[in-house]
Amino acid sequence: xxxxxxxxxxxxxxxxxxxxxxxxxxxxxxxxxxxxxxxxxxxxxxxxxxxxxxxxxxxxxxxxxxxxxxxxxxxxxxxxxxxxxxxxxxxxxxxxxxxxxxxxxxxxxxxxxxxxxxxxxxxxxxxxxxxxxxxxxxxxxxxxxxxxxxxxxxxxxxxxxxxxxxxxxxxxxxxxxxxxxxxxxxxxxxxxxxxxxxxxxxxxxxxxxxxxxxxxxxxxxxxxxxxxxxxxxxxxxxxxxxxxxxxxx
Amino acid sequence: xxxxxxxxxxxxxxxxxxxxxxxxxxxxxxxxxxxxxxxxxxxxxxxxxxxxxxxxxxxxxxxxxxxxxxxxxxxxxxxxxxxxxxxxxxxxxxxxxxxxxxxxxxxxxxxxxxxxxxxxxxxxxxxxxxxxxxxxxxxxxxxxxxxxxxxxxxxxxxxxxxxxxxxxxxxxxxxxxxxxxxxxxxxxxxxxxxxxxxxxxxxxxxxxxxxxxxxxxxxxxxxxxxxxxxxxxxxxxxxxxxxxxxxxx
Numbered sequence: 021x022x023x024x025x026x027x028x029x030x031x032x033x034x035x036x037x038x039x040x041x042x043x044x045x046x047x048x049x050x051x052x053x054x055x056x057x058x059x060x061x062x063x064x065x066x067x068x069x070x071x072x073x074x075x076x077x078x079x080x081x082x083x084x085x086x087x088x089x090x091x092x093x094x095x096x097x098x099x100x101x102x103x104x105x106x107x108x109x110x111x112x113x114x115x116x117x118x119x120x121x122x123x124x125x126x127x128x129x130x131x132x133x134x135x136x137x138x139x140x141x142x143x144x145x146x147x148x149x150x151x152x153x154x155x156x157x158x159x160x161x162x163x164x165x166x167x168x169x170x171x172x173x174x175x176x177x178x179x180x181x182x183x184x185x186x187x188x189x190x191x192x193x194x195x196x197x198x199x200x201x202x203x204x205x206x207x208x209x210x211x212x213x214x215x216x217x218x219x220x221x222x223x224x225x226x227x228x229x230x231x232x233x234x235x236x237x238x239x240x241x242x243x244x245x246x247x248x249x250x251x252x253x254x255x256x257x258x259x260x261x262x263x264x265x266x267x268x269x
Numbered sequence: 270x271x272x273x274x275x276x277x278x279x280x281x282x283x284x285x286x287x288x289x290x291x292x293x294x295x296x297x298x299x300x301x302x303x304x305x306x307x308x309x310x311x312x313x314x315x316x317x318x319x320x321x322x323x324x325x326x327x328x329x330x331x332x333x334x335x336x337x338x339x340x341x342x343x344x345x346x347x348x349x350x351x352x353x354x355x356x357x358x359x360x361x362x363x364x365x366x367x368x369x370x371x372x373x374x375x376x377x378x379x380x381x382x383x384x385x386x387x388x389x390x391x392x393x394x395x396x397x398x399x400x401x402x403x404x405x406x407x408x409x410x411x412x413x414x415x416x417x418x419x420x421x422x423x424x425x426x427x428x429x430x431x432x433x434x435x436x437x438x439x440x441x442x443x444x445x446x447x448x449x450x451x452x453x454x455x456x457x458x459x460x461x462x463x464x465x466x467x468x469x470x471x472x473x474x475x476x477x478x479x480x481x482x483x484x485x486x487x488x489x490x491x492x493x494x495x496x497x498x499x500x501x502x503x504x505x506x507x508x509x510x511x512x513x514x515x516x517x518x
């Protein structure tokens with residue numbers, strides 16, 4: 021029996037390694053969902069999906085510097101989404117947390133596409149799990165856009181963020197670490213900031229709100245009991261659910 | 270300094286997990302190449318690339334059963350390549366060994382796109398490394414299409430293939446193992462056939478000529494000294510070289 025699937029799209033390239041990781045998580049989520057629903061898992065059971073990875077100007081930089089000459093990411097993102105729309109994409113995931121600062125602009129320009137929102141999907145999962153407060157590791161751009169603070173507040177959760185110097189350490193780990201291929205450096209920066217944030221607010225849930233962070237932070241050395249939420253994983257699961265239709269249970 | 274890059278495409282979905290693995294290898298190959306050339310590795314340095322993963326009828330089945338009712342993979346592959354061409358793709362990689370049975374048909378239909386050939390790329394690498402004969406693990410479709418036997422012969426190499434019962438064991442490992450999510454079963458099948466083939470022909474190079482095989486066969490238990498060639502890796506490297514332009518050294 022062939023199920024009705026929807027064509028879905030992934031806007032990546034921010035960075036490309038994170039986009040590749042998102043695709044893997046999406047394919048795994050589809051396979052798990054098909055198995056769970058009792059369907060045979062073969063090539064033809066998967067939903068049609070398209071991934072665009074383009075050079076998109078730095079998101080955090082654009083949010084911090086709004087002077088006229090700054091390269092803005094919105095225009096190339098809109099162009100890529102337009103091309104994905106022309107390919108028949110009905111549901112779209114953006115494989116970058118910071119890029120969600122432009123979520124409203126993208127959704128408004130393409131009202132016929134369902135553009136998933138990474139922070140809203142995370143808030144739903146946290147809320148369903150009974151969490152009342154969580155820490156957030158992210159880029160300066162994601163912090164200043166407030167997408168997680170707002171999405172968590174909208175579902176009644178408190179979002180704790182690191183101090184200014186710690187936020188700089190995270191940026192160093194993301195840009196000089198993950199994006200430049202030095203995962204060891206990145207892990208060291210992420211571990212330190214995570215520990216400080218967890219100790220300060222006695223947290224038991226930490227959201228890794230940048231697609232690059234989970235690539236270098238698989239577990240916490242000092243707080244192995246703290247639950248790590250990977251929004252990339254949550255978004256990939258949500259996109260798989262959209263692609264494969266309503267859940268059967 | 271910004272280098273001139275070419276837009277490249279990946280035709281996947283055969284299966285989707287192999288397509289995701291190919292994408293990861295391609296992104297890694299681009300990063301390694303940029304580093305090697307002394308370029309800064311950041312999001313914007315990567316070439317634009319598009320990945321299409323669509324439900325494409327089984328390739329081996331189509332090669333074995335050419336009766337009128339059989340679902341043929343060529344038509345949906347041509348449609349997908351046409352859409353990738355419209356996106357501006359100049360170089361294309363097909364993330365499935367067996368699908369290369371239709372390489373000539375695809376290349377003829379789209380003469381302005383450079384469609385890479387996985388077996389020819391592997392033959393070049395083997396030849397450059399001084400190899401004179403190699404074993405091939407693949408699907409029945411790939412064996413019967415003869416793409417590797419021909420590509421290796423064209424560069425003066427001998428290609429050894431398993432016996433009929435061993436080829437059935439490989440198919441079982443690919444379809445009931447990797448494609449169905451049982452990597453343990455797959456590994457057992459692949460290890461046994463690999464050992465028999467290596468012993469029979471005293472081989473020291475084995476080509477894993479199906480994108481699903483490397484997902485379940487990372488090393489050989491009985492012959493750790495035998496070199497494993499992953500054509501997916503070779504093709505990803507070749508596509509990265511095309512996307513990033515001529516090598517500087």
